[in-house]
Amino acid sequence: MSSYEPTERTRVRRKPGRGSYDRELVDRVLDEALICHLGFVEDGQPYVIPTIHARVGSRLYLHGSKASRALGALGEGGDCCVTVTLIDGLVLARSALHHSLNYRSAMIFGVAGRVDDPAEKAIALEAVVEHIAPGRSGDARAPTREELDATEVVSLELQEASAKLREGGPIDNAEDIGLPVWAGQLPLSLVPGEPAAEPDLPPGLEAPGYLRSWRRP
């Protein structure tokens, strides 16, 4: 099992027992989360922007328009922090202060770089489509060279990362255990509804199987 080397930036200081540097756990959290929150600095000001990501091996791809402030700033080589968070449930303790959430999160630090090679851009975009709905890239029309040229893709090597997770029930103070207050967990998950087809589809097209059985990994 391979691990990231903790650094000053990634060392989990608050509740270190919840921290992990395991690459497989970081990968799993990245792959399950539909979006990441991308942090960067412009003129000293932090920005946090939600965006779709995709992982290909040890490389994380983000894409957007050439007009994007975030990707523009990243493409110039500034430090960034990419955080993804999955919410797994509510934690209800006897005491107000010990209420919490169960979650899994991953945080990646690094310097992103612009991807200029159209072949690598195509791989990144295919990964983004597969990230949203595995199986989908076999159906969707692949991007043209013009579309690839108009799309900004940046990538970030996964080399400085950590994960953090909380699971299980509340941790109440010993003297609160006997209180007549219900305590426990409420599990939460992201659940799909019914696929809604566009009104102008050719007749006879059914929602594909990968969509009808869509679940996060």
Added chain:
Amino acid sequence: MSSYEPTERTRVRRKPGRGSYDRELVDRVLDEALICHLGFVEDGQPYVIPTIHARVGSRLYLHGSKASRALGALGEGGDCCVTVTLIDGLVLARSALHHSLNYRSAMIFGVAGRVDDPAEKAIALEAVVEHIAPGRSGDARAPTREELDATEVVSLELQEASAKLREGGPIDNAEDIGLPVWAGQLPLSLVPGEPAAEPDLPPGLEAPGYLRSWRRP
């Protein structure tokens, strides 16, 4: 209907048609999201940390331990960016490039300040508990003065904020509409499972109604 004044930081530059400065929309997104992603800068490095928040009127509260790097940095008065994002569904287009997500997000800029008054800290913590599960603060044991003293609370006035949302089906190029590719939306929502009680509850305690009917607003 009151609105925020757009600023250089909050003006939605990418797809401005999806941007909004409506206070009510920002409030709704903040209230529905269980967590926020808090961005701050330390020694030039951006950090993005997931944390629970709660809104009380036009004030946003974040809380954590005194050991928290994020709250320590915020308490010293640095600029921050708080972003919350709700994922509403997958958007499957005929072409790979037009795949997207439906979402609602809010982004708040400002300088946070440490809350020292125990009475205001108590209000903030009650708001956090109510934020997770409305109705819960009537049951949970309220914090003691010692617990309040050991808890770091920071607050941020909502005065520079924007929201962004995408809804509806894919926007394909006209020439792709006739392709034999299913296109449409897959709605997603955060759904609760069955409450799981702690094994050491006093006998006869049932999961409270606000938990059994838990839904985001």
